[in-house]
Structure formats: C-alpha cells, structure tokens
Amino acid sequence: MKRLHQRDSEPPAHHAESPGRRALLARGAGVAAGLVGLAAAVPGRAQAAPIAPAAGTAQSNWRFCPKCYTMFFYGYADNGRCPAGGAHSAQGYNFIVPYGGPETPTAQSYWRFCPKCYSMHFEYYGPGPCPAGAGHTEQGFVFVLPHDVAATPTSQSNWRFCQKCFVLFFYGYPDNGHCAAGGAHSAQGFNFVIPHA
Ligand SMILES: [Zn+2]
Ligand SMILES: [Zn+2]
Ligand SMILES: [Zn+2]
Incomplete structure (x- = not known):
C-alpha cells in the first residue's frame, strides 16, 4: 500500500474541476488520429516492451512515481524523466x-x-508538455483505461487525467505531485481504475 509522504507542497494551481469537459473526454472514440506511430520502433532499444508484438491484451510494469505521482513505465533501466527532477522512482x-x-x-x-x-x-x-522538453510523443500500444467502475482487490481507483500536462496521475494525496506544466497536477474528467498484480 502507498504511504502518505509529507512534501513541501505547492498550492494546486487549478484544482477546480470542470465537469463540462468530462463529456469532451468521452468523445475520444472513433478518431483515427491516435493510431499514428503505433508500430514505430526505436532502434537500439533492447528492452522494447512498449512496442512488443501483440501478445496478450495488457502490459505490466507500469508504476506510481512518489516524486511526481505520474504513472510511468518501469521497463527500462533509466526510468525516464521526472518533472520533480531526475528520473522517476x-x-x-x-x-x-x-x-x-x-x-x-x-x-x-x-x-x-x-x-x-x-x-x-x-x-x-x-x-x-513533457518533462524531457517540448511535448510528449507516442510510441507502442494504444492503452484503453477502465474508469468509473468499482475498485477491487486487484485494481486501484483515483487515477486521473492532468489537464495541464495530460499524464495519468494518482489523485490520492492532498498535494497532487509535480506537473511538467509547473506546480502540481490538476485532475479532470474520469476516475480511472487501473488493474494491478
Ligand atoms: Zn516522477
Ligand atoms: Zn513525455
Ligand atoms: Zn500535470
């Protein structure tokens, strides 16, 4: 289980939710734009788990970062770039x-x-905005996240979309982590319920 960390929290910049945009999020279906880059490989990356062939319908090794509260892929040695500084943890x-x-x-x-x-x-x-500079880019699978269903012993709710940096972050702590757009993440839209081991 996660433990509450006391952090030097910045005041959440835009904590108020706008329920009107929930409908906008829901309309993401049916647009083919998301399929660009689906099969794009990155040369030289040996542990290419996110672009693995279509075996199975779910990918493990996604983790919570206690520094920025973002969900990130833990399948590479360097753990990417954290908006709180350094790599994710x-x-x-x-x-x-x-x-x-x-x-x-x-x-x-x-x-x-x-x-x-x-x-x-x-x-x-x-x-x-990406903490590694400029905007996020896309690679590999197109994930489909369950939302607004009951959590179970093998799934966790309170994962949210950040309307400032567009990542999935855990909304279960009062300070909302660190956002690449500055300050803390800001939750909007669905309550995602993510399966776990
Ligand atoms: Zn992080
Ligand atoms: Zn990014
Ligand atoms: Zn954010």
Whole structure:
C-alpha cells in the first residue's frame, strides 16, 4: 500500500474541476488520429516492451512515481524523466494496463507511452508538455483505461487525467505531485481504475 509522504507542497494551481469537459473526454472514440506511430520502433532499444508484438491484451510494469505521482513505465533501466527532477522512482503496485481494445462507456482509449519521459499520457488533445522538453510523443500500444467502475482487490481507483500536462496521475494525496506544466497536477474528467498484480 502507498504511504502518505509529507512534501513541501505547492498550492494546486487549478484544482477546480470542470465537469463540462468530462463529456469532451468521452468523445475520444472513433478518431483515427491516435493510431499514428503505433508500430514505430526505436532502434537500439533492447528492452522494447512498449512496442512488443501483440501478445496478450495488457502490459505490466507500469508504476506510481512518489516524486511526481505520474504513472510511468518501469521497463527500462533509466526510468525516464521526472518533472520533480531526475528520473522517476517506482513505488507500490505493479499495474497491468489493458491495451488495444475498443473504447466503451467505462473504458477510454488514446492513452499512450511517451518514450521521452516514460509517462502514461492522453494524446487526444495533442502533445502536453513533457518533462524531457517540448511535448510528449507516442510510441507502442494504444492503452484503453477502465474508469468509473468499482475498485477491487486487484485494481486501484483515483487515477486521473492532468489537464495541464495530460499524464495519468494518482489523485490520492492532498498535494497532487509535480506537473511538467509547473506546480502540481490538476485532475479532470474520469476516475480511472487501473488493474494491478
Ligand atoms: Zn516522477
Ligand atoms: Zn513525455
Ligand atoms: Zn500535470
């Protein structure tokens, strides 16, 4: 289980949610823009887990970063780029994230891996700011995240979309971590429920 860390928290910049945009998020279905780069390989990357062949329908090794609260892919040696400085750090559950399926009333598509910062981020709005510089890019699977369903012993709720940097972050702490757009993440839209081991 995760433990509450006392941090020097910045005041959340835009903590107020705008329920009106929930509908906008839900309309992500059916647009083919998200498929660009699906099969793009990165030469020289030996541990190419996010671009593995289509064996199975979910990918493990997604983790919570206790520095920035972002969900990131833990399958590479260097752990990407953390908006709190340095690389991400893994804590807690080993999340197993579904990919490749259709969007449904309780599952949202267009979630992707960023090969620059290793975050799970929503690409439908275009590139959000990446802690590695410029915008996030997309590689590998198109993930489809369950939302607004009951959590179980093997799934965790309170994962949210950050409307400032477009990553998936854990909303269970009062300070909301560190955002690549400055300050803390800001939650909007669905309450994602992510399966874990
Ligand atoms: Zn981090
Ligand atoms: Zn990124
Ligand atoms: Zn953010």
